[in-house]
Amino acid sequence: MIGRLFGLQPAPAERARVLELGCGDGGNVLSLAQALPDATLTGIDAAAGGIERGTQLAGAAGLENVRLRCLDLQELPEDLGEFDYILSHGVYSWIPSRARVALLAAVRRHLAPEGIAYISYNAYPGSYLRDMARDILAFHVRDISDPQRKLDAAHELMRTIVEIEEPSPYARLLREHVERMLRYSDALLFHDDLAEIATPFYLHEFVEHSNHHGLAFLAEADLSESQMRGVPESAARLMGGLPDDVVVREQYLDFFKNRMFRQTLLCQGDAPVRRELDDRAIESLWVSSSARPEPQQSVEGQTFATPEGFTVTTTEPLVHAALDRLAKEWPASVPFSALLDIAADADDAAGTGAPRELVAARLRVVLLQAYLGRIVQLQGCPSPLCAEPGKRPVASPLARAQQAAGLPAVSSLLHANVRLEGELEPRLLPLLDGTRTDTELALALDASDDAEVKDALDRFASLGLLWRPIHWAS
Ligand SMILES: C[S@@+](CC[C@H](N)C(=O)[O-])C[C@H]1O[C@@H](n2cnc3c(N)ncnc32)[C@H](O)[C@@H]1O
Known part of the structure; x- marks a missing residue:
């Protein structure tokens, strides 16, 4: 969709060929496969366990348009094919430099001429704060190999740090950051802050690496991040004096916002990008x-x-x-x-x-x-979701498969992770296969009150958990 705003003509998402590099157990690519039933999706990851779990989930959710392959991105087969969209989320900063080179080379080789790649990574200057906490935790857990013990020790140190009311501004900064880290899930803490490799980059460095591989900066995936809002006149004046170069301007925004993380869109270096946003593209969205x-x-x-x-x-x-x-x-x-x-x-x-x-x-x-x-x-095509429960509600087959597999959260059709709440929701979701009315659901759940089931169904609808199949005419 963003490509169209910049004058590119990428393939329509509903029939696109999509590749995810480092797909883990397929959380992103399976959710896209369900949302885009006429697209074809491929996920690759070097870890066999994740690929196996993801393949089982895809089978259980009836997703026939996605294939997960156990491959190292440094040894991709030449005939992997061409893709309209390539994504790599949570990978670039967390792999050794040789693999980073291979990742960008793979994007260059397998991206269609007007295709778009999404790559996320930790960013400087904000990640200096993250580096400080990482170094402290790395020292503390240096002799522990068991993942759970590592997490427990990290939590203990973090709780201690936040309790010490040392008044210096540096200590306060660290304390506030560690307070945020204490709210992370174990998975995020383990992957981000306890990982052996987590290399942040300034945007200009990342773009330089990408240019070296024949790729160009298109935009940040969240375009609102590129807006100058609420900054004093002096900042606007300084920005006005910068060279007319989108990357330099974005880099200064990172300085002003102390940004820690980026989700950058790249295109082929010779793609015909127009820098001013073309609002006419909105007519097709x-x-x-x-x-x-x-x-x-x-x-x-x-x-x-x-x-x-x-x-x-x-x-x-x-x-x-x-x-x-x-x-x-x-x-x-x-x-x-x-x-x-x-x-x-x-x-x-x-x-x-x-x-x-x-x-x-x-x-x-x-x-x-x-x-x-x-x-x-703005979306290129609608999501296959139901805004109302309807007579016989159907929940997203992927969400039902994820719940049956015991995952702590399920994917919504709005591409968010949702945790089921209370005692009723986890029992209700698996029953939503389109065979029961809300009264029958209340009976099957032995619910004392139909209203409770209706409320839960309304919440599922508002979260994008209720599904209606859409297919695009070929
Ligand atoms: C944090 S996970 C991200 C998973 C997924 N993209 C997501 O957003 O949930 C990083 C993944 O990169 C994979 N990975 C690391 N090095 C790789 C390589 N050389 N080739 C393929 N996958 C790799 C890891 O196995 C891991 O599953």
Whole structure:
């Protein structure tokens, strides 16, 4: 989707060829396979255990469009093929430099001419803080080989550090960082901060490595991260004096934000990227938004707020109507054309007499700004999810397979990890195969109250756990 905003023509996601390098047990690639049933997906990882677990999950979830292969990314077969999208999440910083070279070479070799690669890595300058905590923990656990004992010892030291009220600014900085680390899952702590290798890079270094392999920086995967908001005039002035180079500008944003982690999109070095965002691309996209109208309108207009606290306030009837519709449809998405119908009707009713092309142009601008402000999401195609439980609800087959396999969290159709809550939800999910009404579900669960089941179904729907199959005509 982002590629289209920059003037590229990558293959439509719904029929794309996707490769994940270092897929682990397939968490990302299986979730994409379910969301894009007509795409073909390949995951590779050197660890046989993860590949085996992922393959079993894919079978249990009935995913026939994904193949997981046990391969070292340093020895990929020449005939692996060409891919429209290549992703590698949580790998680049955590492998030796020889493997990093192989990863970028593989992206260059296997990425389609207008394809897009996603690579995440730890970033400087923020990771200096992380390095400090890592060094301290590495020394503390240096003689422990058992993973659980390592975790226990690391937790003990971290709890001790946060209890010591040493007033120096450096100690306070470390304390605050360690406090955050104490909230990490064991898996994250083990992989990120107790790993033998975790090499951060400045963005400019990462881009230099990529350029060396014939790849170019396209954008950050989360474009809102590239926005200058709430910075003082002096920072805007300094940015204004920088060379007209997107990487230099992004690098300074990392300095200002002390960024620790990046999710960078790359393309082939000779891909025809246009640097200014092309809002016309939005006309072919689908839009969704978790923003809800605030109960009280103020003199400035109607405010819509997301659960994360991002807000937009409008007095424009066309914007109000479009956001209202998105709020009603959430978590489902709406095609731009349908939003335009709604916006044009609202504009007509307000009597502005604007022609449809003008309403479309305004809606495109508003949606692009709302996307950059984290108010709306833009997608190349809709997710196969149900925003309402319906008569006989069906839960995501992948989520059901993950739960049956005993995973601590399941993947939603919004590509988030969801933990099932309470006593009812874990018993309800496996029953959602489309054969039972909510009354039958309540009976099967021996629930004292139908309302409890209805509430759980509504929560599943809002989290994107309820599924409806979509296939794209070929
Ligand atoms: C933290 S995991 C990330 C898994 C997955 N991408 C995710 O986001 O959950 C890093 C993965 O990279 C894999 N890996 C490391 N070196 C590799 C190599 N040389 N070839 C293939 N996979 C490798 C590891 O086995 C591990 O599964």
